[in-house]
Amino acid sequence: MSRSDNIRAAKQKIAENRATAIRIYERHTAEISALFPEFKRIDDQLAQTGLKIMAAALASPSDEAERNIEAVHAEYDALADRKRQILTDNGYPADYCDIKYFCPKCSDTGYVDIRICECLKKELVLASLEASxxxxxxxxxxxxxxxxxxxxxxxxxxxxxxxxxxxxxxxxxxxxxxxxxxxxxxxxxxxxxxxxxxxxxxxxxxxxxxxxxxxxxxxxxxxxxxxxxxxxxxxxxxxxxxxxxxxxxxxxxxxxxxxxxxxxxxxxxxxxxxxxxxxxxxxxxxxxxxxxxxxxxxxxxxxxxxxxxxxxxxxxxxxxxxxxx
Ligand SMILES: [Zn+2]
Missing domain, CATH: 3.40.50.300 (P-loop containing nucleotide triphosphate hydrolases)
Structure with missing residues (x-):
């Protein structure tokens, strides 16, 4: 194992963590969506938020665009609250359908902005130890x-x-x-x-x-x-x-x-x-x-x-x- 192999192994570990976190999130979301159709509907609506914000931002004058964007955000928050409500009403934890990254600091990407995250540094040490x-x-x-x-x-x-x-x-x-x-x-x-x-x-x-x-x-x-x-x-x-x-x-x-x-x-x-x-x-x-x-x-x-x-x-x-x- 060369040094670049160690770096590859460490990054691989972080990528696996991210894939695992997303897999669990998808499994939970599919489970809840199947049980509660309203949850699924809200989820689909939330998926449109990005587009809605873009559309809202196109309005003029700019203060109207701002008001539109605020309205979309408020709608988003209300829908997200309702999702949590459905979960807790049915005995699930409120964050059951949130993505839970192993490292919330970098969302399991290994980087915070352009700096190497602590979690990737730790994996590098472990990979180097193993290879040594x-x-x-x-x-x-x-x-x-x-x-x-x-x-x-x-x-x-x-x-x-x-x-x-x-x-x-x-x-x-x-x-x-x-x-x-x-x-x-x-x-x-x-x-x-x-x-x-x-x-x-x-x-x-x-x-x-x-x-x-x-x-x-x-x-x-x-x-x-x-x-x-x-x-x-x-x-x-x-x-x-x-x-x-x-x-x-x-x-x-x-x-x-x-x-x-x-x-x-x-x-x-x-x-x-x-x-x-x-x-x-x-x-x-x-x-x-x-x-x-x-x-x-x-x-x-x-x-x-x-x-x-x-x-x-x-x-x-x-x-x-x-x-x-
Ligand atoms: Zn990290």
């Missing part, structure tokens, strides 16, 4: 839910420093102008939690974030490279997002198989992002030493030279939680 690969994580793993209780002494001081640093990074994030990070530490020390927290803040600022494990990322490039006759354009979109996004989070670097193909993939992604000044966060369970022996100097020096390394230290949080239970 983080949908299930961000609900529970935010800066608000990050706890230092699981860290002790120096580890606690270190983690507090990491969290503050990343909070500042996320809140001051500017696409193409922010730094990159390498998170080093064993499993269960909060790397994924803080990555997800960062992603949420940045997505809410409207930036394009992609989160993927190194294994899945390499698999996407393999599908494109070795897909053979079943090759299709979707694979281009699928790998292009790794270089196009404003923030790429590569989870679990070190779990992928190392060969010439994977190494050149990794180098190309990291290198092209550095050249375009795009931010990347890499999570790994490997130590500095293991990273150095696993990856070529070309990749390793590129990462170390351009990325800020944050160490995650302590005791596995998942284990601690299990013991407490």
């Amino acid at each position: 690969g983080l949908y299930s994580l961000v609900e529970t793993q935010s800066f608000q839910t990050f706890s230092l209780d699981y860290y002790e002494k120096d580890d606690k001081i270190n983690m507090k420093r990491n969290a503050v640093r990343l909070w500042e990074f996320a809140n001051n994030f500017v696409p193409g102008k922010s730094e990159s990070f390498l998170f080093i530490g064993a499993t269960g020390l909060g790397k994924t939690h803080l990555s997800s927290a960062v992603a949420r803040v940045i997505i809410e600022k409207g930036a394009y974030v992609v989160y993927e494990s190194s294994i899945s990322m390499i698999a996407d490039y393999e599908a494109k490279r070795f897909g053979g006759s079943s090759y299709n354009n979707e694979w281009d979109d699928n790998v292009d997002r790794y270089t196009e996004c404003d923030l790429l989070i590569i989870d679990d670097l070190g779990c992928e198989v190392v060969n010439n193909f994977t190494l050149s993939c990794l180098y190309n992604i990291i290198n092209s992002r550095i050249i375009m000044h795009k931010s990347t966060i890499i999570n790994t369970n490997l130590s500095d030493k293991e990273l150095r022996s696993r990856y070529t100097d070309r990749i390793f020096s590129r990462i170390l030279g351009e990325f800020t390394t944050l160490h995650f230290r302590g005791h596995d949080i998942r284990e601690q939680k299990l013991i407490k239970k």
Whole structure:
């Protein structure tokens, strides 16, 4: 999913809301019209209001036109009142046949005048979250839910420093102008939690974030490279997002198989992002030493030279939680 796919998905959601609201309105109106012929007659009369106003406006002099228009409005109000009366007399809510938009501010169009409505902004965030690969994580793993209780002494001081640093990074994030990070530490020390927290803040600022494990990322490039006759354009979109996004989070670097193909993939992604000044966060369970022996100097020096390394230290949080239970 590219950024334009996210925008399309969000607009689609708003259009579906509008269609649903209109469908319900039409169903209710048909139901009531069938039961009460007077309601139907009034509805038909009301449908003529626009034409009547136009005709009234053509009269001259202008004060007569004004009086005519006022009369049409008064007639409209009386008819609308009568419609409501029919509904309430028969035990229906007065607004049973009104269109009830999900967002009354924009009538489910996504725009108020020419400005994007809050409801479309919200859908954009949701669509971006879903596309980022983080949908299930961000609900529970935010800066608000990050706890230092699981860290002790120096580890606690270190983690507090990491969290503050990343909070500042996320809140001051500017696409193409922010730094990159390498998170080093064993499993269960909060790397994924803080990555997800960062992603949420940045997505809410409207930036394009992609989160993927190194294994899945390499698999996407393999599908494109070795897909053979079943090759299709979707694979281009699928790998292009790794270089196009404003923030790429590569989870679990070190779990992928190392060969010439994977190494050149990794180098190309990291290198092209550095050249375009795009931010990347890499999570790994490997130590500095293991990273150095696993990856070529070309990749390793590129990462170390351009990325800020944050160490995650302590005791596995998942284990601690299990013991407490
Ligand atoms: Zn709206």
